[in-house]
Amino acid sequence: MDIPVVRNILEANEKMADQLRELFSRHAVLVLNLISSPGAGKTSLLERTLADLKNEFSMAVVEGDCQTDNDARRVAATGAKAVQVNTDGGCHLNSSMIQAAIQNFDLAATDILFVENVGNLVCPVEFDCGEDFKIALLSVPEGDDKPEKYPVLFEKSSAMVLNKSDLLPYVDFDVDRAKKFATHLNKDMPIFLTSCRTGEGLEGWYDWLRAAVRAKKSR
């Protein structure tokens, strides 16, 4: 990240991200950038959230993947607006991709915009997408050491969803150890232990979302 052209790319991205953030704020849209390893459950968390809160909020989703529109189809099945961005092998979303994708949405009629990033614990963290908050997802089968080994995401996130709690009986995963690593990096970060399969813990996540929407609208 210390060669000049990379710095320029990051600076250009940040400039556009700031413009997006202004646009989103003008419309009081809460924007969340969901980041995790592949298969940690970002799409499953969105499917549950979009279905369970559809009578409370108007929500839209930008889905990022290297290939396929599988995830956009999954979340659109809940009735939410969804746009797929294929990076064609690229390892993260950036603000110009978000800029293009949101042309499909009516921001004035949107309460929450979810950005589901490419599955990757490293690169998406460096590329601001104009979000209010980054949300880190970690799934139980990945191991409790991941916040320690991939610290930057956990440092920069405003909440952490610790998903697939239904698999805790079958793997060696110490919830307290994972929480300790994460809060060592980011001491006030709320952590929600969830299972998108059983529904465990989702209410805490929903309450956090409700509070974040209220805060955004009162600004």
Next chain:
Amino acid sequence: MDIPVVRNILEANEKMADQLRELFSRHAVLVLNLISSPGAGKTSLLERTLADLKNEFSMAVVEGDCQTDNDARRVAATGAKAVQVNTDGGCHLNSSMIQAAIQNFDLAATDILFVENVGNLVCPVEFDCGEDFKIALLSVPEGDDKPEKYPVLFEKSSAMVLNKSDLLPYVDFDVDRAKKFATHLNKDMPIFLTSCRTGEGLEGWYDWLRAAVRAKKSR
């Protein structure tokens, strides 16, 4: 990947990777670059392999991580030589990191060098580390759609380890579907369904390794 400086970085990396490959071939060292999402079980596979084959082969490991030397300590506990490379937030290993790391090994006395890449399904694929073969790991809880969504790794790998088979009863994962996506991309790729926890399927992987070492030594 289409801006000139990135192309130059890739070209410089490939040049050094070719030099490393020559060096490894001179010493008949089989070099395998293990790539997967974070937490798919690369280190666990190495722990089993290093312990189970220690009377057959002399093995060394370069461990890549953003932070910590946890993995090098885990594999060194088997008695193998191990060097940790911390990328300090970087998303992949490259050939100059391998070049520096192998100064710690006696290549003439090494049969297999394992390179455990940073946990990431995207970026490590682009950076040749001088290996003979890339090995793709996918773990059952990540979902059977990952070869379709992150195709480049599966296209470029010479074998695939489908790990954590012990979790199949607890998740929605269709082994045939995952295999179909993977072999659609790479039709002759051998796939080993394994559990590093129970030992299931490891013999097939070991037989593949034995054949690869024999082939390397007879070249």
